[in-house]
Every structure is written in structure tokens, then in C-alpha cells.
Amino acid sequence: MNLVLQNIGRRFGRNWIVRHLDLEVGEGECLALLGPSGCGKSTTLRLIAGLDQPNEGSITIAGEDVTTVSPVDRRIGMVFQSYALFPHLTVFANLALGLQVRGIAASDRKQRVASVLALMQLEDLAERHPAELSGGQRQRVALARALLRDPLVYLLDEPMSNLDAQLREDLRPQLRHLILQGSQPVIYVTHDQHEAMAMAHRIAVMRDGKIEQIGTPQELYHNPLSLFVASFIGRPQINLLPAESGIIRAIRPEHLQLSSEGIACRLVYREWLGTSQLLILESDRGPLRMLCASEITIPETIKLNWSPEKEHQFDASSGGRC
Template sequence: MAALSVRGLHKRFGSTEVLKGIDLSVENGEFAVLLGPSGCGKSTLLNIIAGLERPNEGEVEIGGRVVTGLPPRDRDIAMVFQSYALYPAMTVRRNITFGMECRGVPRARQDEAVARVAALLQIDGLLERKPSQLSGGQRQRVAMGRALVRDPLLFLFDEPLSNLDALLRVDMRTEIKQLHRRIGSTIVYVTHDQIEAMTMASRIAVMNLGRLQQFATPDEVYHRPANLFVARFIGTPPMNTVKARLASDGAALVAIVGAGRPDETRLVLPAAPEAARAWIDREVFFGIRPECISDGGRGVDFSAVKVSAEVELSEPTGAETVVLARLAGERVRARVGPHVRLNQGQSAPFLVDTRTTCLFDPASEQLIA
């Protein structure tokens, strides 16, 4: 059963249309992440799901019940905010019980629930403190406790980790993921951090300009991006997308980068889809992940194509070195070993693994599947 269904959602603020028809269905127990650049409409979508904003058109259904016109309190949801939004004048305990107080839950049951959540999140010792006496990480825990204490149909997280420092963020990421595994509830999680999305999500909804670009597993979003936007948004660095001409070489398809140039590069595509045959002798966008272009020092494979490219820039990151190079005039990024040092202007050999590449229609920008 779908825990959450959103159908044909439109939202306008004045003359700007923030959501342009969103359809989304999240299964029970799923960890769905709404991912996109700022201004893509992901927070607005979350607010509409929560009932804090009203859509101009469309329907929201939670747990099989249409809730479009209902206020937040009647939707059986709990929400964690980016700013934590802890009530400053109340103790941690009161913050956690406020929701139950509003719903008239008896005192004994409240205490029981607080004890359970405090143990779960290890905030037992903080219950009588005020939010101002807590560190950022502790506030984050309390904000989660406030949501967890009510066993709702749906948890909504609005960029909950973006106010934490980098180290703590990694810890909390792991914790939220473990928490989800333990309690098994349905979560809709908004973030602009793709590492968070990739590591935590069971499915990622990539959004841009008020439209849903793709809603799929992290693996699929990463390896089979639905369009050029997703390809260029996901991954650090993102997928290389270069203009290429498709040709056939016997049974195999070949992508020719920089066709007609003296240094034109021919890349055989062993795994190209059948549909790509329609594009023979036409221009496409050829997509390849930076890790598929290496110096050959690691992940050497007999099927890799050997090419040569001119090095423009070298960025050592510690675990690896990202190289910006010109392959037949097209700019690409490659990930090479941490100890490889290439000089600017130098022409260097690279190994290109073409088994997992993507082809995109240059007009519609959609994946040729």
C-alpha cells in the first residue's frame, strides 16, 4: 500500500509556478528523499504534504486517505525542521510531550512515551534542560524525539542535518538510517546534499524547476539517470556528458567524440541499448562517469579503451585525484589514483571503461534507453 500519494500537484506563488504537476507515490516503510538544487520546489512539496501550504491543484493522500483539505494535525504526520524549531521556553521533556498534550494523551502515557524515546535517542539526561542549553547535535536529537514520540503514518524531514557541522552530520546520517531500519516507518526526507540522498534513500526523487525529474533507487539514479539534468546533478564530480556521433562498427555501436577532428576518439559501446540503433549517424550526448575514465593504475580491465587526452587541471582530494582533461576537444573529468601527478598541458594516456555509459537525446535531453 502506498503510504503517500501525490497526484497532479500544482503550486503557484503569485505568478511564479513553483510546482508544475508533481506525481509521486511512496510505498509503506520506504525512505524517500526529495533531492534538488535550491529553489526546485522540494521544500514547498514537503510543506504541502504536511498541510502547511495549500496546493492550487492536485491531491495528497496519506495512508489511503485524501488529506488535501485537512490541517496538519489531522494528517497523522510528524515533522523535523531544519532549524529544529524547538520551543525555546519549554524544557526538552515539554517539547517532546507538547504534541501529546495538544491531543489530550493522559499524563502516564506521555511519561511512558518520553522515556521510550529518550532511551532510543540517548537524551535521558537532557530532559529537564531548555533548548538554549543544548549543543547543535543534542537539539537535533530532541527534534527527532519530538517526531518519534508519536508513531505517525509518515515522518517528514526538512533538511534536518544541514545546520550541523560536517563530522556530526556523518554520524547523524548513519544514526537516522539505523533508526529507520529499526522502526521501519515511512520517511520523506528533503535535502540538497546528494551524499545524504545516496546513502540513506531507498528511492530518490530528483527535482528541478518544479518538476520531478526521476524517482528511482540511488543505484538507478546514479547509473541510469533519466535525463541530462539528473546526469549532471548527481555525483561529485557529476557525469561527463559530451557531444558525440553514433556509428555502427559491425555488430557493435561506436560513439565518436570530436568526429572529423584529427584526434577524434572512437569508443566502442558494448552495452548500448537496442533503441540506440535508431540514432546511428546522428548526434547524441554521450554520458560517462568520471570513475570510468582512469589512468589504468586501478580497475584495469581488458575491455577498456585506451585514449589520450590533454590535461587541463589536476585536483588531488587525498583518496584520489580528479583530472580535468580535453578528450578530442571535449572537456571531461577523470578520477585517477591518489599518487598520479599529471602536469598541465601534458598529453596523458587514459583508460575508458565503456560498459556502463549513457546516451541522451540532445533535443529532449532524455535518456535513450
């Protein structure tokens, strides 16, 4: 069971929102679409769901071409940024409604809802209304509803963006376990790189409607193929040194080292991060960011260097890796 997009393109008027997009998500794989606002992530999701139609290309789910198939017949399990729960219905009724609309017998509905409630640890909340639930509980109800569709593909659109940071951290491993225990491909749309790296097997970094690079979180971090990916992936952001002979040199903050020789820097600002500290430095090469252990005492003026193998180089004109 897989999901395949071939040469997908979608335009509004003369403007292409997504163009020449090729993508394959395998059985049981979670792939994150990551990128800045307006890069085409949500448009791609809408095309897969059938909520929008491509101007070119094809979409195949489990070997069947569904490019022109209506959304209701694609067997898509969608979880949105907004929970989209009916406020006047209990949790049980919210989950049973979709089964009822599809003509599932009452006895089967009850059994299937009870099963997914147990799976999502929502049994004690079955008779509550959405207003009586926490954000994390509502999100689990929304996911339970998607599970009840018995989908061929899961599409998750910023599913945790409405939750506070602590709740996102608590819910992330539960959500990853639940969506990856089946054989369905999963598309996870987010603008949060930390979430993408925690949730996905692979990440497709999008820019201006195209995929800039696709790979595992480790590949994107350690071997970015473009200046855009190197700058977009990683927090604190990678350091960029001014172009010399048409080459931009880039170095991760954690790879900078104190040295007796190197770039002379002045400490401007410090952030304590627990086991590490982030130093904002000023140099004749421009501002630099450095990560080091929190117990190290840093004077006002220092010199920095790094191992050559840790450096990334990019063409100043094209932004491509040298």
C-alpha cells in the same frame, strides 16, 4: 500504510511551482526529494503536511484522502532544518508539551516521554535546556518530538543542514535507523545528493516543479534517463563531450582510463582525496575530470580512453537518453 500524491499541482498566480506530480511512498520506505533550489521540494513537503493547499490533484495517507484535511489532523511527524525548540523549557518539557496540548494524562505523558528519551539516548539530558545541548543533541530532541506524535508519515526538511560535516556523518546512520524502524513512509527533503543517497531507498530528482527521474541511488547513478540527472547525480560531476550529430556523450570520471591511444590531455590541477586523486585535465574536447588511484604517477601529458559500455548518450536538443 502508504503515501500517495496524484497529479498534484500548486501555482502562485500564473506560475506553477509544482505540476503533474505523481508519487507513491510505501510502508517503511524513505524517499528523498532531491534537486536544486527552487525545484519544488519544499512546496511538495508543505502540500503533504497541509501547510499549503494544491490547486489540483489529491493526497492520500494510509488510504484516506487528506487533501483538504487540516495539518493538525493529518498525524504528520515533521523535523525541520531549524530545531524549533522552546529555549525556556527543558528537553523533557519540550517533549511533553505536545502531549499536554493533545490532552494526554500526566502519567501517560511521563511514561511516553521517558520511553522516547531512552530510545534516542537522551535520558541524561532530560533536565537540560536547548542552549546546553550540541547541534546533534538538539536534532535528536526534534526527532524525538516527531516520534511522540505517533505519526502516519514522517516529513524531514533538510534536518541536518545546520550541522557540521563530521556531525552529519556521525548522525546519519543513527537517524536512518530511527526513522526506518517503524512502518511509516518517510519523505526526506535535501539538496545534498550524498545525504540523499545515504538515507533513502529511492530518490526523486526534481527540476522545475516536476520529477525528472525516480529510482534507487544505484539506478540514478548508473542509468540516468536525462542529461540533467546525469549531471546532477555524482561527484565529481560527469564529463560531457561536445555534441556530434546531435548527440552528447557523457562519461563518469572514474571510468576514464590511461591509454596509449585516445584523447590527448594536459594535467592542469590535482586534488588528493586519500585513496584516490582527482585530475583536472585540458583537452581539445574541453575540460575533463578523472578519478584514479592515488599511488599512480601522472605525467603532465597523457591520453585517455574508456570502455564503450560505460558511456552515456543524450539527445542534445531534448536532453533525453538516447
